[in-house]
Amino acid sequence: AQSVTQLDSHVSVSEGTPVLLRCNYSSSYSPSLFWYVQHPNKGLQLLLKYTSAATLVKGINGFEAEFKKSETSFHLTKPSAHMSDAAEYFCVVSDRWTNAGKSTFGDGTTLTVKP
């Protein structure tokens, strides 16, 4: 079984300040973990992924996430928020070997960036 919990449904930051979007997961086996971003009226775009290589994963647009097995977390960070980062973000977990290709999505975190 697998599940994912995004700890904040809404996060608001000022432009130029750091971003932290929190995600905890549970997985019976070795997980693959992903962050996707969805801008208004758009589809989901892959930001970054963890697939058992380096635990610190760098993605597009300056985002990165760290896989912490002991804490079952995969938080998304960015050092300095930009207005264009305002969007909804989804954390996703897959059991790499047993879940037959199905993923579990978190409920999403809406990021607001204030000027």
Next chain:
Amino acid sequence: DADVTQTPRNRITKTGKRIMLECSQTKGHDRMYWYRQDPGLGLRLIYYSFDVKDINKGEISDGYSVSRQAQAKFSLSLESAIPNQTALYFCATSEDRLHYGYTFGSGTRLTVV
């Protein structure tokens, strides 16, 4: 052209009508998926297909059916639409090894009145 194309982009239909949402892809991926998005609920899997002859139900398949016409085409049908099927629907594809992630279409916004 987009890698994953969904048609229509928006649709309003009446309760009881049959409606089909279409998805085509140029990624060359074998695996295709239909997801439904509702506000505050993330994405939920309706159906998925690993190849033309392999179609599987997801967590919320009741009231839906699918057809995999070719490797590149995967359509979703609502046999008799009801208002609580009003949602944003996404088609996605993936390579055989899921840890590469999904490629999503732009979505179809369906309203059932």
